[in-house]
Amino acid sequence: MVNDKIILGHGSGGRLTQELVRDVFLKHLGEAGPSSLDDGAVLDAQKERLVYTTDSYVVSPLEFPGGDIGTLCVAGTVNDLAVMGAKPLWLSLGVILEAGLPLETLERIVKSIGRTAKAAGVKMVCGDTKVVEHGKGDGIFINTSGVGILTTLLSPQTIQPGDKILISGMIGDHGMTLLTLRKGFEVEADLKSDCASLNSLIGNVTAEVSVKWMRDPTRGGVATALNELASGKGWGIRLEELALPFSEPVRGLEELLGLDPLYSANEGKALFVVPAAEVQQALEVLRKEPLGEKAAIIGEVTAKHAGKVVLNTTMNTLRTLGILTSDPLPRIC
């Protein structure tokens, strides 16, 4: 590459675009990338049912402790497919670059994409690059859609009082990391984003346990994800504050600043609803893997509080956890 910054010509569809795709995208995606520069990819789905999802990523800053927009755009879409009961296979990669973006930043991000895709066992099979003028974007925005094969039929319609709520690990790390960075607080050494692909961990659980529902609690956090589940139902959800797994730095931020990690984004966590009879087995399967070693049973489905999510606090009072109504921290993902 002759240039060390993105220029508008990189979005022309001509020679500069080809060079950028070849020297940055194909190069750094390696085996996780497409085999050609064609506009699309042919997928051999045999006779399976497919799951299809899309997400745009506008996280700011682009790089943060624990990951970057590249890690996030792969893990986020992989996790969306996995919590729908699918084995993620193919991802698309649509990037919108702002003119002036240093090429070395782009290269670091594409390397993250390649590394994360390879680790998750997915291929980035098609892509597209656009460039906007300096001041009309913000470094890089990425859309990754994804296609997977449906392997697990969930059964949210069978959820009933007594079912247990599990989470695969510590709550709120991604959101709290971004918040400390953005507000200019000193980031504690051991606070970092939990950004990770969960398809393997989730596959282990669904292979052994009758999971009724799963969700990755990203924007809006655990409280919003569970509210979406309970909304309009004839049952409620009660979380136990004492059971919620928080890292020390997140607990510290909660105490110092009054922030509620239940509304803070996670990018490497899954929530599960499982029958009470299988909850111990689910916990064991989760805790066998590093990504699930802090898994915990955090609450249960209740006959009371229909349509609502309540928190049984450490002071043994009940607090209703509403849905997030605005955005305490924009551009978290």
Added chain:
Amino acid sequence: MVNDKIILGHGSGGRLTQELVRDVFLKHLGEAGPSSLDDGAVLDAQKERLVYTTDSYVVSPLEFPGGDIGTLCVAGTVNDLAVMGAKPLWLSLGVILEAGLPLETLERIVKSIGRTAKAAGVKMVCGDTKVVEHGKGDGIFINTSGVGILTTLLSPQTIQPGDKILISGMIGDHGMTLLTLRKGFEVEADLKSDCASLNSLIGNVTAEVSVKWMRDPTRGGVATALNELASGKGWGIRLEELALPFSEPVRGLEELLGLDPLYSANEGKALFVVPAAEVQQALEVLRKEPLGEKAAIIGEVTAKHAGKVVLNTTMNTLRTLGILTSDPLPRIC
């Protein structure tokens, strides 16, 4: 909706996001939209081979004579699938909104998406909405990926001298329309973008003719698309200037400003390579439909000029048409 402008909270993943999706996206997409707010969609592909593509759209201005970014983001992705020999079925919709975007602009664009998707017979099956601060985006950027079923096996490896090059209609209208708008020239009354979904027209051709290769000549135009085809091959392509179909306003801009419509973007045109023996049939099939009534045979594959595209000019001289090296007009799509 309480607000008449996009605010950052619309990207929170909480209640405002839900309202925006329900009151703008689900409402205006209608039957062309998803049946639920779930993160992804289940596709029933039976035992077919699938084609998968992605494109981001950053066109400026958002609305222009002949279409808007909504028309474009559906037609563009539909056309990418169609020229790969696929029947387009499912599209994703990832939007990045800039805070301050008037809601009525967004509604007009989503209506265009719904109308264009319905006309093309495709469904927007999954979506995602993000919002960035005012000044960090430019109104609206859209990514649409798409999945289709492979119905036609093209055979670019059998292309040989004597094969004919066809285009489905007038050249350069989209690019020239955007250029006149952006440079502040008075737009001629009859100059407008050719933005259109070609899947039906292309399906008619591939049903009756042995098409060897197809492409929608968008960014970089006809010259760049044909250069990509010829590059590295043992044959060349010769276009006949007298045969090129241009609208009067495009020809006028070419003569007044020296702009070359062969490098100007098209958003509702397809190029075909077909055997000489079938070219008349292809032309007849194309001309039966309004979208193909100006179709023309514009050149042929030649034993000479290997790897190159040349233009036999009106003065009977040969001019080599190189690949576009930079971007004469950024953000055309």
